[in-house]
Amino acid sequence: MTISPVDFASLLCSRLCHDLLSPVGALNNGLELLADETDPAMRDRCLELLNDSARASANKLKFFRLAFGAGGGFGDQVDTREAQVAIEGLLGDNKRLELQWLVEEPAFPKTAIKVLLNLAMIAGDALVRGGTLAIGGEDNGGVIEIVLKAEGPRVILDDELRLALIAGADGREVTPRSAAAYLVHSLAAETGGSVQVSAPADNVLLFGATLHAR
Template sequence: METPLNIMELVCTRISHDLIGNIGALGNAVELLEDGDDDFMPEIKAMLSLSSAVLNGRLKFFRMAFGRTNANLENADTVSKICSDYIKTLNPHYPITLSLSPIDGQSSLNRALMLTVMVTADIIIKGGNITIKTDSKQIAAQVDSPAPLAQTKIDDIKNLLENGKFPPPESLPQYAPIFVLREMGASLKVDTNNGFTMLIG
């Protein structure tokens, strides 16, 4: 299952899924502009502003997290900003607080950190906190939320990592970051005794 080609397919499907909604929103705004109804101009401007910001934030994140090479991965401040901007695109009604510590000059580690951001954000439903600590060899991520986390996704992650059991085919793209981390040679462990903790080494 985990061949480079299959992983590439999962990544492409995941990225497409995460972009398509906002591309559609941009299309709707363009249609309203073409109608020429000035009464809708404030709504059109708001739609264009929000959708373009979301697309920009996600595309920058995906390009660094999944791209072949990117010099920006060497810069800790850039990695932090791109991750923070990505988190802001997810659910403005239930914000996520992100704390992380990328390391200058550690592009592989910083890429793994970005993928970890994606995995942990995916299990948050109604806001929460992600704390990711790194050293030169390991990443430790902790997720806390006042609301229940996405238990089905957590179970899928544990079954995949601990039992080698794959999620249903329609759900596989959701876990593209995990497959990429494994392809990078990382070992992953999950602990759910106190919230959600993931160790990547």
């Protein structure tokens, strides 16, 4: 199965809207409560919730801009610290999740940064009860190797995402839910690389991707 660029862009937009609906909706609800609230303590609480929702919305937008859009400028290389900040912004509010950043390279090609970010988002979602997400990557003579290890009390990766990561569309329908996984596979394949996912296990899941720098 092939998917047109326009259809894929629509799927990504659907995914973005879905992920932004919660924090933006919370902003709207908070403003409505604030307009009717007269108690000073409750108004302070409403303002605190509005601040949290605004920060979450901004962090998601920054992440999506780098993971899906033209974030990182117009150069071929992107500072890996920018990717680290984006991941911490997206997942940092999850108090049950510990992030371990093991990337020492100062920069990666844009394609590799997008693969790393999307794998981090998928791996973070797989840690449904929290845990540890270790993220590593290095450039071995022009071959970018990215590895993520998700470990926690319950790790779940839907078959739809697993198959999209490994094989892309391959006769299956791409949905907004699997759009990021399909993007990872497509970006790696375009460089002559590949994506690997470990076999299902109770408490650990490994993701790997190799890309040839261009």
